[in-house]
Amino acid sequence: MHSLSRRQSVSAFELISIFVALAAVALLQLTVTRCFDLFYHPLWLDEVFTSRMANDPSFAHLFRALAHGFDTNPPTLYLMLWPIARMLDVIDNSHLRLFAMLWMLFGMTGLYAICRRFFTRGPCIVAVLAVWAHPLIIDQGFEARFYAPWLALTVWFCYLQMLATDDEPKPRLIARYVLGILATAIHYFGAIAMFMIAAADFLIHRKIKRIIPSLLGMLAIIACLPLMRGQRANLSIPTWIEPSTASDIRDDIVAIFGAPSFILVLLLMWSASLLRGRETSDHQPRGDLRELLPMSSLILLPLALIVFSKVIQPALVLRYLILAIVPMAPMFASLIQRSGRLAINMAILSLIALGAITIINKSHATRGLDTEFATAIAEIDRRVPPDGLIIFKRRREMYPILQIRPDLASRSAQLDFDDAVLPNVSRMSQYERDMGRKGQEIYSDLKMMKTDELSKLSRFFVVTPIDEYKELQLELPGFDISDPDGVLHVVKTR
Numbered sequence: 001m002h003s004l005s006r007r008q009s010v011s012a013f014e015l016i017s018i019f020v021a022l023a024a025v026a027l028l029q030l031t032v033t034r035c036f037d038l039f040y041h042p043l044w045l046d047e048v049f050t051s052r053m054a055n056d057p058s059f060a061h062l063f064r065a066l067a068h069g070f071d072t073n074p075p076t077l078y079l080m081l082w083p084i085a086r087m088l089d090v091i092d093n094s095h096l097r098l099f100a101m102l103w104m105l106f107g108m109t110g111l112y113a114i115c116r117r118f119f120t121r122g123p124c125i126v127a128v129l130a131v132w133a134h135p136l137i138i139d140q141g142f143e144a145r146f147y148a149p150w151l152a153l154t155v156w157f158c159y160l161q162m163l164a165t166d167d168e169p170k171p172r173l174i175a176r177y178v179l180g181i182l183a184t185a186i187h188y189f190g191a192i193a194m195f196m197i198a199a200a201d202f203l204i205h206r207k208i209k210r211i212i213p214s215l216l217g218m219l220a221i222i223a224c225l226p227l228m229r230g231q232r233a234n235l236s237i238p239t240w241i242e243p244s245t246a247s248d249i250r251d252d253i254v255a256i257f258g259a260p261s262f263i264l265v266l267l268l269m270w271s272a273s274l275l276r277g278r279e280t281s282d283h284q285p286r287g288d289l290r291e292l293l294p295m296s297s298l299i300l301l302p303l304a305l306i307v308f309s310k311v312i313q314p315a316l317v318l319r320y321l322i323l324a325i326v327p328m329a330p331m332f333a334s335l336i337q338r339s340g341r342l343a344i345n346m347a348i349l350s351l352i353a354l355g356a357i358t359i360i361n362k363s364h365a366t367r368g369l370d371t372e373f374a375t376a377i378a379e380i381d382r383r384v385p386p387d388g389l390i391i392f393k394r395r396r397e398m399y400p401i402l403q404i405r406p407d408l409a410s411r412s413a414q415l416d417f418d419d420a421v422l423p424n425v426s427r428m429s430q431y432e433r434d435m436g437r438k439g440q441e442i443y444s445d446l447k448m449m450k451t452d453e454l455s456k457l458s459r460f461f462v463v464t465p466i467d468e469y470k471e472l473q474l475e476l477p478g479f480d481i482s483d484p485d486g487v488l489h490v491v492k493t494r
Contacts (some may be wrong), residue, residue, distance in 0.1 A: 389412075
């Protein structure tokens with residue numbers, strides 16, 4: 001096999017073909033599993049942030065909402081979505097989910113491009129399908145947030161870094177700079193990921209010029225620091241995330257690196273090796289594998305966030321680790337390169353089937369959440385009189401339900417409990433209250449009501465998860481709260 005030169009890249013036709021093929025696979029999986037509801041089911045809390053801000057008719061108001069902390073992330077995602085919303089008049093649930101899925105497929109195409117520089121087509125296809133079938137990839141591929149664009153931007157930046165030369169074409173140079181800035185500035189942890197990529201790139205090439213796009217991306221994050229200060233102002237607690245335990249760390253590591261699709265590939269390749277009997281020299285990768293080191297550094301992202309969690313503040317959330325999955329693709333392509341056509345074809349078919357199962361699991365999970373919202377709405381319609389006040393304990397239920405039923409907004413509010421009870425409630429409840437206060441200052445329909453205001457009422461109704469009834473009693477001292485086993489409680493002043 002001939003080595004690929006640094007100037008060489010995969011043809012545009014091949015990459016377009018792979019993107020179309022991946023889209024066809026996703027469409028096939030959705031059709032066979034009948035899971036098209038993944039596009040149009042109700043939004044959950046974080047997706048409501050995306051929807052409200054992307055559909056904000058005023059760009060100035062959007063930035064005011066972001067600066068005030070309605071969403072606690074950089075503005076990059078909204079700079080992408082807001083122009084689309086203006087062209088379409090409104091971006092609905094299906095548009096937002098389709099936007100995420102297309103970005104994820106674009107990211108998978110980038111992974112294929114990276115693998116293809118070293119390996120033949122079959123192993124690259126298997127490697128990409130193994131990543132696509134990962135539960136976290138499917139999960140974020142159908143969620144209206146920034147994780148799919150973050151992954152795609154980072155992968156394509158790594159690919160262009162592999163192609164970078166002293167005399168690279170100007171359009172590609174500009175694209176590399178733009179990708180470096182966007183990949184860093186779409187999430188605050190993009191700075192950590194980009195630092196790891198830049199450090200590994202400098203370790204190999206020893207050229208400051210190559211890491212300028214990464215440095216500009218980090219400068220973009222620094223420019224967002226005033227925005228971050230506004231987002232974190234007036235919080236009684238810095239984050240909703242609980243400190244991670246050893247079991248939390250173990251579970252997240254297993255979830256990232258122990259995905260069923262990864263295990264399946266390893267089992268198939270080992271079986272093929274046993275049947276083949278011995279290795280041959282024809283299965284060596286093309287090119288210099290050190291080119292993969294910058295992207296492969298992302299495999300240490302869980303460790304970086306563990307350190308961040310211990311030194312600065314808790315930050316270990318599974319979806320934050322999504323970039324740690326992408327280095328697995330070239331590793332699997334390298335293993336699969338040693339297998340014959342039959343094993344590769346079996347792996348492709350098995351991974352398409354496993355991806356479909358992952359999509360079913362994602363659909364079931366979203367339906368469970370949808371059922372929670374539907375149950376709460378049904379209880380409201382059945383038990384709350386037309387003039388009854390509806391109080392939500394958390395934004396997690398209030399914002400999505402008002403997105404589904406905006407007619408309830410005029411008689412709904414979030415509970416704004418007193419500071420005196422803060423030592424008795426969870427970090428999540430503290431954070432939800434503080435962020436709810438920010439929300440009501442930006443959007444008039446997202447109101448809050450203080451406990452002393454509620455004490456003047458003879459009766460009102462509270463929506464809360466069944467497992468938070470005891471905490472609700474702590475947040476409302478001096479009130480009688482009915483129905484401990486329900487999601488809707490009648491509350492009366494003692």
